[in-house]
Amino acid sequence: MCKQAFNPPAVRVRFAPSPTGYLHIGGLRTALYGYLFARRQGGSLVLRIEDTDRTRFVADAENDIVQALQWCGLEVDEGPEQGGRYGPYRQSERQSLYVKYAESLVASGHAYYAFDTPDSIAELRKTSAAYGIGTRLQMDNSLTQSSEIVRQRLDAKESHVIRLCVPEHEIIRFHDRIKGEVKVASESIDDQVLIKSDGMPTYHLANVVDDHHMAISHVIRGDEWIPSTPKHILLYQMLGWQPPVVAHLPLILSPTGGKLSKRSAERQGIPINVRDYRALGYEPQAVVNFLAFLGWNPGSEEEVFGLKELEQVFSLERVGSAPAQFDLNKLNWFNGQHLRRLEIPALADRVRFYLEKEGIQRPDHHDLEEVCLLVRDRLEHAKDVARRFRYCFADPDEFDPGGVKKRWKADSAELVQGYAARLESIKAFDEPTLETQLRDLAAQHEVGAGRIIHPVRLAVSGTTAGPSLFALLRVLGRDTCVRRLRNAVRILSK
């Protein structure tokens, strides 16, 4: 009979950055976890721009955030760009909403007008206490002034703010999906400003009003918000709203343990903005994979996951509660892993970009995809191709001195010369032929094959390390090989 299903409220997660700068790598992780959770639950991800601080507003920050999410493949369901039925999605465009609720809180006695000057507040803080339960009655506000006076001052447009009236003797508690039960005494909470004197809401009010109005079911954000969550809980109670589920992610620390600030990160060679990773040529999937594992794990021993795969296995239950240190080494490893997962044409695309950047002219007969196939297992970054394997596209302009010392022997010139001659005359320029010719030459001179292989590699690449020699020669092509061999003989035999 009672077969009708109870429909749980839709999962709606928001990512709510403030456009005060480019998207930070830690911010991306917050977005990622929100995205993964939403996808896994069949819910949606909402992007909300929290631009209530006009003094710190950065014009192109919003665009940077959007670009960064896109680069990583994190699709936003609702936001300033795609719209949605809960818009607008910029807080600066929803201002009237906040003021309305702030005033209703004043009316219900949960908030009050305060006229204190910055100086008088500074004075208050000198004597230690905060503006709150213990001190509000000694300040200049609607609790200490008659309603008539307050009315007059308001009408006269006197500068003021609206403050939350924190109740006394209350233990505020909430359940955090990651941290568990958290409780705080109301005495330790300030009478937070809700509406600033410029009429804009503070984060606390705006966030609560918007999460409610946008039907947000889960608030997933950084650990640094835990201390303000009780303020939000209070607001939900006063407004008579159901608070969303909250989950606070542990912070990302710098490799030395401190906060991963711009300063500390850059000192340690860690890019701080998502756009930097992009510019440096990191694979978005690798960044995502690395970030996902900074504080979360699937519970199995697999570690290499693409975004789509992460969507299948992510859960908040497996997010740890301890902060994690950023490890560039591991990111690089993930990068190599994901680079190798790429289809060759996709890899070639990445590489092409760096070739251009390094000013390398690609000779026509060199098939870039062949080169990619050749060097792929030796890559950690796409740009390695343009650097370590530059010789795949341009004749080496120097020979590694250590390599020369070790591999270029008295008979090298003669052998390399001989091999060059053979390369000129063979009909098929394929690996088996290249190899038989070399071994045959070695036998003829009664030396080991290595006696020729090493000098040839050195001559052709300028270095002693690289892919399988015969495959390399094949990819380079006959003319290039012969030219380089002869050139090397000329230079190294002096």
Add this chain to the structure above:
RNA sequence: GCCGCGUUCGUCUAGGGGUCUAGGACGCCGGCCUUUCACGCCGGUAACACGGGUUCAAAUCCCGUACGCGGUACCA
């Protein structure tokens, strides 16, 4: 200072009272493969912060201490 959160190899972590002489990954070191370098494979190095409880039994539960981090704005 006050409030809060945290603490397993150098790093990311598994672990939810006995199966932990603590498992995996990165890094590092050795070996195999091999024409080199990688890849791959095999092996090694290395950790339960400390002190008290609770329990037959604690890395796992409780309480302290230490340390780290965060918050303490008309910033988010």
